[in-house]
Amino acid sequence: MDEKELIARLKSPDGRDAAFRELLKLYGSMLYWHIRRIVVSHDDAEDVMQETSVRILLGIDGYEGKSSLLTWLYRIATNEALMLLRRRCPMFHSIDSLGESLAEKVAGEAGVDADEAEVLFQQAVAQLPTQQRLAFNLRYYDEMPYEQMAQVTGKNVNTLKTNYHFAVERVRKYIKENSI
Amino acid sequence: MNDLMNKVGKRLPYGETDDYVNRLIERCADRAIASAPSRRSARIRRLWIGWSSAAAVVAVAATAALRVAVHQPRDADEAMAGMALSIESSAESVERSEPLNVVLTQMTDDQLASITYYCTDDIPEY
Numbered sequence: 477m478d479e480k481e482l483i484a485r486l487k488s489p490d491g492r493d494a495a496f497r498e499l500l501k502l503y504g505s506m507l508y509w510h511i512r513r514i515v516v517s518h519d520d521a522e523d524v525m526q527e528t529s530v531r532i533l534l535g536i537d538g539y540e541g542k543s544s545l546l547t548w549l550y551r552i553a554t555n556e557a558l559m560l561l562r563r564r565c566p567m568f569h570s571i572d573s574l575g576e577s578l579a580e581k582v583a584g585e586a587g588v589d590a591d592e593a594e595v596l597f598q599q600a601v602a603q604l605p606t607q608q609r610l611a612f613n614l615r616y617y618d619e620m621p622y623e624q625m626a627q628v629t630g631k632n633v634n635t636l637k638t639n640y641h642f643a644v645e646r647v648r649k650y651i652k653e654n655s656i
Numbered sequence: 657m658n659d660l661m662n663k664v665g666k667r668l669p670y671g672e673t674d675d676y677v678n679r680l681i682e683r684c685a686d687r688a689i690a691s692a693p694s695r696r697s698a699r700i701r702r703l704w705i706g707w708s709s710a711a712a713v714v715a716v717a718a719t720a721a722l723r724v725a726v727h728q729p730r731d732a733d734e735a736m737a738g739m740a741l742s743i744e745s746s747a748e749s750v751e752r753s754e755p756l757n758v759v760l761t762q763m764t765d766d767q768l769a770s771i772t773y774y775c776t777d778d779i780p781e782y
Contacts, residue, residue: 504677532688594667594668616666
């Protein structure tokens with residue numbers, strides 16, 4: 477489906493609801509897993525996905541097309557996920573302090589048949605500082621170009637490249653220290 | 657880490673299937689559509705309350721400024737005359753009531769005891 481056509485239908489009062497359902501059908505799964513990789517918990521991811529859906533629907537009239545639709549959706553989802561982490565965070569603490577608890581949560585959220593290597597890898601990613609984790613997730617899992625990542629996160633390209641580099645180093649170190 | 661990355665790829669250790677996620681997405685869409693009108697009207701209501709409050713504050717401030725401007729003494733003599741008048745009127749109100757020592761001497765012993773006695777139960781807790 478043409479993105480411009482979809483946006484036009486989203487902005488028109490008549491076809492909005494149907495277009496919105498199509499939009500979530502197209503991109504909803506990507507958004508859910510992006511959120512899940514940030515917040516780890518399925519329940520939290522569902523809450524954030526719900527809030528993200530409402531924000532998309534209420535904010536579509538304000539979408540000006542300066543970035544691609546997907547970038548805009550990712551930006552909303554990322555902000556909502558980070559807001560949830562901030563609410564979970566003790567007062568006067570950075571959300572980076574949640575890294576350890578998120579890494580512990582990975583094991584609890586893992587399926588019964590989960591591979592130990594998958595759990596370890598995801599724990600290594602979960603314990604990263606927030607900006608490094610974001611850069612890693614967007615680059616590694618979503619294969620997003622740095623320019624697009626910059627529009628999603630609001631950081632500049634060089635910062636993102638640095639964050640990704642350090643994220644890879646820290647993940648490597650975590651795996652080495654925690655491998656059986 | 658390269659070995660682990662090659663082994664794990666992009667797989668996540670979570671158990672939710674694609675079908676489960678798709679149904680979750682559909683529920684999110686349904687709820688968002690259902691709640692969007694009430695959120696829009698709530699937003700409009702908040703904006704209206706904000707602007708009304710701001711207008712009320714401006715009106716009060718303007719009234720207070722107007723009163724000051726109306727009663728502003730034209731010069732120092734007028735200001736002094738105004739102050740003297742207010743002092744005299746408050747002095748008159750003091751002179752109309754009896755001095756305290758006169759009041760106390762007129763009270764009986766029981767009346768005096770009642771105003772000095774208090775019960776701890778009467779003291780409010782904070």
